[in-house]
Amino acid sequence: MRSLLVAVVTVSTAALAGPSLEEQAKALFKPLPKDYETKDAPVMKERVALGRLLYFDVRLSKNHDVSCNSCHDLAKFGVDGEALSSGHKKQKGSRNSPTVYNAGNHLAQFWDGRAPTLEEQAKGPILNPVEMAMKDEASAVAVLESVPGYLPLFKKAFPGQDKPITWDNLARAIGAFERTLVTPSRFDRYLAGDAKALTDAEKAGLEKFVSAGCTACHLGEGLGGGMYQKLGLVKAVPNLKDTGRFDATKKDADKFFFKVPTLRNIEKTGPYLHDGSLKTLEEAVTFMGTYQLGKDLKKEEVDSIIVFLKALTGELPKDVKAPKPLASGKTTPKADPT
Numbered sequence: 454m455r456s457l458l459v460a461v462v463t464v465s466t467a468a469l470a471g472p473s474l475e476e477q478a479k480a481l482f483k484p485l486p487k488d489y490e491t492k493d494a495p496v497m498k499e500r501v502a503l504g505r506l507l508y509f510d511v512r513l514s515k516n517h518d519v520s521c522n523s524c525h526d527l528a529k530f531g532v533d534g535e536a537l538s539s540g541h542k543k544q545k546g547s548r549n550s551p552t553v554y555n556a557g558n559h560l561a562q563f564w565d566g567r568a569p570t571l572e573e574q575a576k577g578p579i580l581n582p583v584e585m586a587m588k589d590e591a592s593a594v595a596v597l598e599s600v601p602g603y604l605p606l607f608k609k610a611f612p613g614q615d616k617p618i619t620w621d622n623l624a625r626a627i628g629a630f631e632r633t634l635v636t637p638s639r640f641d642r643y644l645a646g647d648a649k650a651l652t653d654a655e656k657a658g659l660e661k662f663v664s665a666g667c668t669a670c671h672l673g674e675g676l677g678g679g680m681y682q683k684l685g686l687v688k689a690v691p692n693l694k695d696t697g698r699f700d701a702t703k704k705d706a707d708k709f710f711f712k713v714p715t716l717r718n719i720e721k722t723g724p725y726l727h728d729g730s731l732k733t734l735e736e737a738v739t740f741m742g743t744y745q746l747g748k749d750l751k752k753e754e755v756d757s758i759i760v761f762l763k764a765l766t767g768e769l770p771k772d773v774k775a776p777k778p779l780a781s782g783k784t785t786p787k788a789d790p791t
Contacts, residue, residue: 474660475648481663483674484641485717485767489557489632494572494625496632500610503603504630507623509775512596514585515541517788521578521627525553527773530721530766531634536729540578541586547695549729554767555717557632559678564711564727566681567701572628576620590620596786597623602779636718636767651764658761661754666746676716676765683710684727687747695727720763734759 472480490496507513508521524538525531531552537545548564556562562574578584579593587593597603597618607617610626642650651659662668673679681698684690690709698707711727724730725737738758742750750758 474656474663475643477663478659479644481668481672482640482644482676484644485555485635485637485674486558488635489571494570494628494632496629497610499606500626500629501633503606503610504626504628506606506776506779507627508630510778512600512778512781512785513579513587513593515587515789515791519585521553521575522775524550524578524584527553527634527769530554530636530718530769532722534723536724538584540584541582544583546583548727549724551714552718552722553631554634554636554769555675555715556678557634558675559712559715560680561712563701565698565701566712570628571631572621572624575624575627575631592786593623594618594620599782599785600779601782634770636769638717638765638767640764641767651761654757654760655764656761658757658759658764661757662761665742665748665750665754665758667741667758670713670745671716677713678715680713681707681710682713682745684744685709686745688744690744697727716762716765718766720766734762738762 488496511517511520511523513520519540524533524540526533531554532550536549537547538550539545551564557571560566562568562571563577568574568577576590579587580589587596597607604618607622607626608614610629611617611622614622639650662671670680670682671677684697685693693709696708698710698712699705701707714725719725720734723734723737724732725734726740731737731740735755738755739750742748742755
């Protein structure tokens with residue numbers, strides 16, 4: 454009888470305890486995929502190879518000195534480490550450059566979500582007067598047409614097209630390459646069932662991350678990137694001038710809403726926030742606690758959460774160095790210093 458009573462008490466206690474940390478994690482998060490291929494955006498090796506060349510090609514900028522990699526450095530976890538990146542003639546942008554890694558399944562691109570896909574996002578910086586500053590789409594296409602080596606690569610990447618070098622195909626190729634930029638970490642092994650992939654301290658940090666309420670926004674396979682949220686949700690952020698998603702939609706309801714950033718590789722992708730105003734993870738976690746959760750997190754709580762966040766640092770692709778650029782042709786437009 455006593456054994457039966459002990460068994461009943463044990464079962465009841467387990468039931469009251471609720472789901473385990475592993476069960477909660479599997480319900481809230483997902484392991485990263487191999488790539489971010491979709492039906493409309495296939496990851497073909499020919500397109501990926503072409504996209505990689507385009508990603509690093511500075512000739513797609515007006516002054517031939519800025520590439521996609523300039524602000525989204527693959528060797529630096531997809532960022533440049535600056536609060537605001539430098540573009541054409543060293544002009545500074547108005548928002549922090551987010552990491553390009555693991556961005557393939559975000560609900561949209563840019564902090565304000567103005568581009569629905571990676572392919573559409575790839576077009577923006579090339580024509581932005583502060584970033585790469587090309588005059589127009591035709592100017593970018595003309596540069597590619599002037600480089601002899603690009604035509605055969607575009608033909609392989611986009612077979613059957615009479616004129617494969619186009620503005621849209623440029624973006625499709627860059628997008629295909631970016632859809633391969635995935636950085637699996639030990640956290641993915643943990644989600645796949647390897648309980649030993651995380652240390653006890655990292656598990657404690659994960660538990661604090663969940664119990665503090667961080668998963669209200671940071672969930673899914675990217676631990677972010679899947680929704681928009683108001684900055685200053687619980688407490689207004691002082692002197693916040695950037696109206697966020699409102700810039701793209703012009704809807705009052707979207708004022709001060711931003712795309713929730715991914716926390717993958719967050720240890721390596723500072724400074725933080727849309728304006729890069731927070732230099733350290735300690736500042737960022739404390740800030741989020743105050744303004745998004747309405748909580749004054751203690752130092753030991755912040756430190757514990759950061760231990761978990763560091764476990765989200767993944768493995769970079771094997772080759773993140775710039776490939777040898779294709780040789781310029783005799784008719785390649787020269788850099789314009791204006």
